[in-house]
Amino acid sequence: MSISFNHTIIAAKDRAESAKFFRTLFEVPEAPSWGPFTNVQLPDGVLLQFAEPPVEIQMQHYAFLVDDELFDRAYRRLCDTGVEHWADPQMTRPGETNTGHGGRGVYFKDPAGHAFEMITRPYL
Template identity: 65%
Template sequence: MTAVFNHTIIASTDRERSAAWYRDFLEAQDAPSWGLFTNLLIGAGVLLQFAEPPVEIQMQHYAFLVDDEHFDRAYGKLVERGIEHWADPRRRQPDRWNTDHGGRGVYVMDPAGHGIELLTRPYL
């Protein structure tokens, strides 16, 4: 069996706030939570675990592949709510999405300061 991605821990300053943001933006499902973790489930059974580490949080990059309809809903929320977003990871093209790799993509920061990419076509 080849390796399959199962879960990741996303460091946050407020795990409930971060989980709520991802639940809304990614249309994620609640999953049983335990201990230090607030958990959400996304496609292919991948678990996102939110925790509040006792250290300074370093920015991470998380990219999520969605279909065109999901992208439209998520992008609509960014615009409607006035959330800063960019067409590029260096944040030089504000208030736009890109058409790289034959699809659409957008970059936004989550509540803990992580760089989130939403794309409609995989790079490979």
């Protein structure tokens, strides 16, 4: 059997709020949820499980590859809703996007404070 990525748990202050932020931004429909998880199913089958851990949340980095059309719509939503964003991971270029690796990219934080990255071309 080949290997593929199946799921990950993303710590959230409010699991429903974080899942809704993700679904709305990336135009992903609701998925069945259970137990302590509010789930988001990506089109490739990967399951993102938002959960509220009983510990302080440490920032994590999650990067998502999207097509140019979704990037345009999602970036417009970031701007329209006032989500602070940067062209670089060091957060020194606020309100900008980048054109690294032959595509476009942007960094922003989700409601739990995780660093999200949206890119239109893979780095490799």
